[in-house]
Amino acid sequence: MITIEEALRIIDEEGKVIGTERVELTDALNKVLAEDIYSKDTLPPFNKSAMDGYAIKFRDTECCQCGNEIELYVKALVRAGDYYEGTLNSKEAIKIMTGAPVPNGSDAVIQIEKVKENGNKVIISDYIKENTNIIKMGEEIKSGELALEKGKIIRPTEIGFLASLGYSKVVIQKSPKVALITTGDELLDITASLEKGKIRNSNEYSLMALCKNSQVDFISLGVVCDDKEALKKKILKGLKEADIVITSGGVSAGDFDFVENVLEEIGAKINFTSVAIKPGKPVTFATIDNKLFFGLPGNPLSVITTFEEFVKPAIKKMKGYKEVYEEKMLVTAGNDFKAKKDRRKFIYVNIINKGGKYYAYDLGSQCSNHLMTMSKANGIIIMPEGVNKITKGEVVNGRFIFK
Template sequence: MLSVQVAEDLILNAIHPPQEAETVALTTALGRVLAQPVTSPGDLPPWDNSAMDGYAVRSPDVHSCPVTLEVVEEIAAGQVPCHQLQPGEAARIFTGAMVPPGADAIAIQEETQREGDRVTLLNPPQPGFIRKQGSYCRQGEVILPAGTRIGPAEMAVLATVQALSLLVYPQPKVAIFSTGNELIPPDATLQPGQIVDSNQWALTAAVSQLGAIAIPLGIVPDQPDALRAKMEAAISQADLVLSTGGVSVGDYDYVEGLLGELGGDIQIRSVAIKPGKPLTVANFPQCLYFGIPGNPVSALVTFWRFIAPALRKRAGLAAPWGPQWVEGRSPQTLKADGKRETYLWGQLHWPQGRPEFHPASGGHNSGNLINLARTTALAVLPVGVKEIAAGEPVQILVI
């Protein structure tokens, strides 16, 4: 068995970043990954503007207060000033409005008294109430590097710089199917000995959440010819293939043998991880194949630990691609058998800003997916560690 870290390294070395790109409109760019950096076409802000409602003034006029100035202009947001301030003058100004020539300070409205065309400043203006031209970024500066996934904040930035078309990487295509004579789809009538296939739904959702294109291919019985045909079809149309079941050492576990027959370069046969030990990974020229354990929890833990990093790299995201880790504590003692790197599922809380792991109630059985619901993190017990006492440090994988 390979260690978890060795398995992760092999997988990331086998997956390759995208080599092509495509152009999309800003309106359809959400969730896509930039294939080239975006630079600012001009300074931002493009001109000095006021951060507050108040009065634009000249510093030499207001170093000693109270002082009364003549109000010579009113400037609303969207208007261009038409007067250069002279000694003894002020301009009424509103948040976001252009600062008039000659002004270098803003007296906030709450610290002034207005009478007609005269305003009295009660206190000297404080610095920082003018947003200076170029203080956010300069013309030609990279504002979003290549490898950035476009989320709501990035959409706002792109709209601000009027980037109406963008070069992005193609979304990875992931073929997904389940194997097993006992499996039925959710809309079939359950008979004795049968199991509803949940893995395909879970993995399709997980793949879609990462911005990839899921291609669900249904259920395949434990028949070599049917399985081989499905594997060939999946390999021919996807960047990654995820099949669940058929990767252990039973009489009906055909996946590894068929991968060899199809020309796959098998990189991994088993990993010292719990749950998820019987993981098979094979490299093909056009895709990477993951033969995942059929137990529902094993399937998702395998996805979170190994497949999600591979998908991030294949999507063109900037490194690092691996899981996000935090060190926290648990109010409960965490236990394992110490033989394999063990992942316990549960929820991550942040009392007083400190990460705290709460294990799922009802135990950690890889066949019981009911208490997997609402999982937001996995606590990790390394090989050789049988117990982490309550309150002791523990590594937590954030989902």
């Protein structure tokens, strides 16, 4: 049995990016940029009006400082997308729309709300400083400058920015594909009536949902009964078709837990088979031909917990993410919590924010067979190894789940 830190260190070491691909900009969302992006243009490409108003010479408004009004002749109108060929002279104004190029000779734009319009005249009573409401050419970026660095996660902001820079396609890190295998003779189809000794297959559905939330493509290879050869066939198929293979069940110490056996037979490197985490101790992690194999436990709560703790960071690492772990926060125990001493306990709780401070409340049985408690929880708190109690008022590490 190894510690969670040691398990995460090994997974991090083995998980590697799997190559790049050039995709349409709209398909690049939440992927990692795999090329440096340089601007081919200077942006904005011209001095630009930040407001609807009048382009003027600011010196014309100097006498407004003493309470005078000035009247300027409006000689043209520039709309966004258009431009004015000539030059603005003193005592003249050009009506201008937001986003339009500021005409030559103008050094300020006065907002439309601040003037009086009178036919082809505009009356101004405010002093306007030089460069007011002018967004200078090149203020955002200059041609040839680095706009976005390789390794950046492409969020809606970056999608917009890349569009403004004229990139309709970008090179991104490929996302790993995941294959799911559910094991167990006791599993009935979701639509079946319960029979003696049987339960319904829920882990396959949980795992599909977890993959969907992790934004990876996945295939489910279905349920395999507790038969070594059948399991081996499925695992080999998974390794052929995907970058990450996940099984649930078959990793305990039972007579029909064949996962470890199969991994040995196919020559996989078994990195660990047990982690000091509760729920979820029997977690197997193996590698073969740069592909990752996760043998997760069969208990419904354990499978979700270990996916979030071990598989999710691996998926993020393979996608090229730099930050792969969920951020923890400090949470105050709202009541006492008790558990067994040995492993590190992830306790599913209700976290409430009271004036910027987080409090955790007990939700009942943490039995790893139950999803009922977890379905009421919005977070976890962590009880360290060697500790069997958290006292009301104590501050511990925790985090929200599925945020």
